[in-house]
Amino acid sequence: MSSMTTRAAPPSTQTSASATGLRGLVADWSSDRQTFHVAWGKAMMWFFLLSDTFVFGSFLTGYMTVRMSTTVPWPNPSEVFALHVGGADIPLLLIAIMTFVLITSSGSMAMAVNCAYRRDRVNAARLMFVTAAFGVLFVGMQAFEWTKLIMDEGVRPWGNPMGAAQFGSSFFMITGFHGLHVSAGVIYLLVVAVRLLRGKYDDPLAAASQRPSPGGSEQASGGRALAHESKGHYQIVEITGLYWHFVDLVWVFIFALFYLW
């Protein structure tokens, strides 16, 4: 019954009136109101991804600007990124394979999230390892692509033998930043998957719900928020998945606008 009353009456007046210092600042600004009815970690990841959208959006816009304004012909990406297989040049082969690898990793990540919803801890972690392996494969292929471009084709950020100098700077900046995102995503995936297997996201439900404290509503709401974050839903897997899908999403735009255009 006590847990019911704390749930029904949010401790709005108590916290904002009594809390001081940093905690008071947070309480006043939030006023214990919630716009987005999702776990805060998920909302924050969405907002991070939104900001990242603007980073990549600005990069791609900058690329468009230099490509439109140069008077020197732009190197044909279809030929630059061709792969010599079996005596014939196949255009964009490596990039196409990289695209399929990343899409596959996105698919396995979606299934990991699905497993996490069903509280299938082991399979979720297993699929996250598969996803991370595809991510490593992608970064490895990108390293191969960069090596080929720098060593064989002589592309530099300030110039290249094929045409407009801006080709190199746009390419290294955009794909480099994306590659960093993939690398960071692999580390993120591995950390979360290992923690998942170790049961780090399991217990708080039992511990937090057994702590009914009508007086200290602040503590109780804190405990409840924590439980909402981590209780057997494995929300963290979904949040990690959002990041990973975003990396795939950015690649969709890079593939279309840089490689195919």
Place this chain on the structure above:
Amino acid sequence: MHPTSDTHAGQQQHPIGLYLKVWALLFVLSTMSYAVDYYHLQGLWRWGLILLFMLLKAGLIVAVFMHLAWERLALICAILLPPLALIVLVGLMASEAGYVHLTRLLFFR
């Protein structure tokens, strides 16, 4: 869309087949956009199809894989509306790039 049930706010259960279908669809769309390059389509067809496949793929990833289709409208608007500002930036920079291109043609050739 497909049979779904919301067990908790923001927590959904979807059949695994949904993900497999979207995955297959993304493969098909990627192959088609690759085919645009492979068969050397040019002009309006080229960039029209590239943009179409790009937007379809992006939509599928955001809607299904990132579950945005099942979120509340408040979150959907908060995520999808701000990036529209980028269209304004693209428009501004496109006109600027055209101007720079013309001045370069006039003075640097």
